[in-house]
Amino acid sequence: MSVIKLSDIVKRYQSGEETVEALKGVDFHAERGEMVLVTGPSGSGKSTMLNIIGLLDTPTEGTVCLDGLDVTNFDVDELTEQRRSSLGFVFQDFHLLPMLTAVENVELPSMWDRSVDRRDRAMELLKIVGLGNRLTHTPAQLSGGQQQRVAIARALINEPDILLADEPTGNLDQETGRTILEEMTRLKQQENIAIIAVTHDEQMEAYADRIVTLVDGVIQS
């Protein structure tokens, strides 16, 4: 069973007077252990699709199934719960909280949850991404690549099924970007997760199991 499955997704925005159709009937799926790259020119609807996969946005038409569960009509709080348990996010500009240390940033998604102590797993994950000696550094004391590794560790803290990455190498130089990609490739096997990444970065294509190209809201095959 696909860990994520979009069926016939249409997304319309009201932009001033006119209605913009960002996605025009998109079908998409991803499996555990594969890295799917979503590419396409800007304005093609990549980010919209990623937001729908990430349960940050809801489609106008169509259905979204998460590991066989139809989440299309979930309300805000149910979607939050699904994001918390099944999804991990990596952003282009890292989005770490500046006043927290690396290990605290990794713990962030479960910080309010008193029932679990994720400190050990947070340290473990930081070791896995090669930051075992930077646990108490704040983001300002870390390089861009190191910050993105912290962000990846944060995305994995709740043992998600899917890792969503929006231009994960966009703010990194080629060399650093490559190490991040190698890290992600290793993790998708180790943690048996699906990685879905939106990117313009051509060097990423070499690491992808599958590439999906979006043009004007339609998937080109």
Place this chain on the structure above:
Amino acid sequence: MAWRNLGRNRMRTGLAALGIIIGVVAIVSLGMAGVALQQQATSDLGSLTNEVSVSAGADSDEDGVTEDQVEEIESIITDAQVIPQKTNSTEIETRSGNAYVSVTGVTNASALYDVSSGTAPDRLETGALISNSTAQELGLEVGDPVAYEGQLYRIRGLIEADDGFGGGGRGELVIPVSGLRDQQYYDSVTIITGSGDTAEATADRLEERFNVDGRDEEEELQINTFAGAQESINSFLNTLQLALLGIGSISLVVASVAILNVMLMSTIERRGEIGVLRAVGIRRGEVLRMILTEAMFLGVVGGIVGAILSLAVGFVMFNLITGDAIAVLEWESSQYLLYGFVFAVVTSVLSGIYPAWKASNDRPVEALRG
């Protein structure tokens, strides 16, 4: 977490806290000022308002308060001083001139009179007291003799002018009751109680015993208190205090608007960050709680610092108004510290609600877009 968020913009946090501190100091010190004024007014008036004065009533058969009635009053009133007096008036002649004075015959002189020099004995058997002004007018000093009805009395003390109502201004000679033995009855009985309230209660008891006889209301004794005056002064002071507290609360309202502004600014500034929190699965309620906690911290810190400063202001104020700085610690005034603190926390949390609600309900997609 909330604590560290506040630490990120120390200047802004500090200014917001300063607003609360000023609000708390304003409300607490104005409240305390009211208490200090009230205490001072009560102690100024106290010498009069705790007195009950008894004299012959309209329906009395006798021209005065009889020995029997005094004994009866003494048997009813056991918790206060009962001081019967006889009064008359006379002209004192001395080498330097004559003066008309009222003459009071009383045994327990110390309870009724404060003397500026010499002594007021609590059993006046011999000698006399004379009011300061009369003594000055006639050039009399402690130790000089004064004559009344052919009897000489040695002056033992000079009576200080009373600063309350009545009495004070006129010349007064105080001699032992025995000096007025020609008068069969007492002209008045003064009962000195602990406070205005007990004076009132005492008056009621006497009223019931002497003047309510079956269904008829006969005024055997006339019973007066000054407690009414105290009540109206108290109610005036209460109004004054409310007005002062009102002014104080306005400043706290201003402070709460400042907090609202600070929290709103900081949540707008952190919009993306809050979007990330929401994206990684932090619940709306948790974001709400985080921002409310920040607001509460502001209130708690502002409240504590404000309370400490207010206490200092209170010491100075009580020292100036009542001359007793330590009195500020009594519950009557120190309760305002608690009110000020609670008010600070409550207004902070209240003004944090809107920014917190706004931040937690922002859609993460739009928040992330910036």
